[in-house]
Amino acid sequence: MDSILYLHGFHSSPYSAKALEFKKQIELNHPQISVIAPQLAALPQDAIRQVTEVAQQFSDQLIGVVGSSMGGYLATYLHNEFHLPAVVINPAVKPFELLESYKGVQVHPLTNERYTLGDEHMAHLRDVYQPTVRDGKLVWLLQQEGDEVLDYD
Structure with a gap:
């Protein structure tokens, strides 16, 4: 069965309104496609490893x-x-800059996981920074006005 991998945002989950709506629309319109939507790890290096393993596994x-x-x-x-x-x-284009103000002790609002973000975590995000895309024909950017964190202005 074909699958699509859905990746939620920082401090979110596969049960967010956006993720659930995406899964619902796929189920209604493309029932032959499954949605893989893992709860991403809070720490960047763990999330990077996790999505890489899922991509390899599937x-x-x-x-x-x-x-x-x-x-x-x-x-x-x-x-x-x-x-x-x-x-x-x-x-997020440069989350290693965006998350600077989050450094320190964090509590994931949905999982209640307690963790600390530091410079080493920003370095992990910087290590996988992709200033360009490999094939622009295979990437579709959806950018919305008024996003609470990432307003396009």
């Missing part, structure tokens, strides 16, 4: 990746690494 059935915000950053990384078609929704 490489024979993965037809694309959709990512929102931080998930869009990770989707861009997977597009370049695995040549996957990607849809990126208000993607």
Whole structure:
């Protein structure tokens, strides 16, 4: 069965309104396609490893990746690494800059996981920074006005 990988944003989950609506629309309009939507790890290096492992594990059935915000950053990384078609929704472009104000002790608002973000975590995000996409014909950018974090202005 063909699958699409859905990657949620920072401090979000596969049960967010956006993720659930995406899954619902795929089920209604493309029931032959399954949606893989993992709860992404809070720490960047763990999330990067996690999405890489999922892409490798499902490489024979993965037809694309959709990512929102931080998930869009990770989707861009997977597009370049695995040549996957990607849809990126208000993607974080440089989260290692965006998350500077989050350094310190964090509590994931949905999982209640307590963790600390530091310089080493920003370095992990910088290590997989993708200033360009491998194949622009395989990436669809959806950018919206008024996003609470990533307004396109």
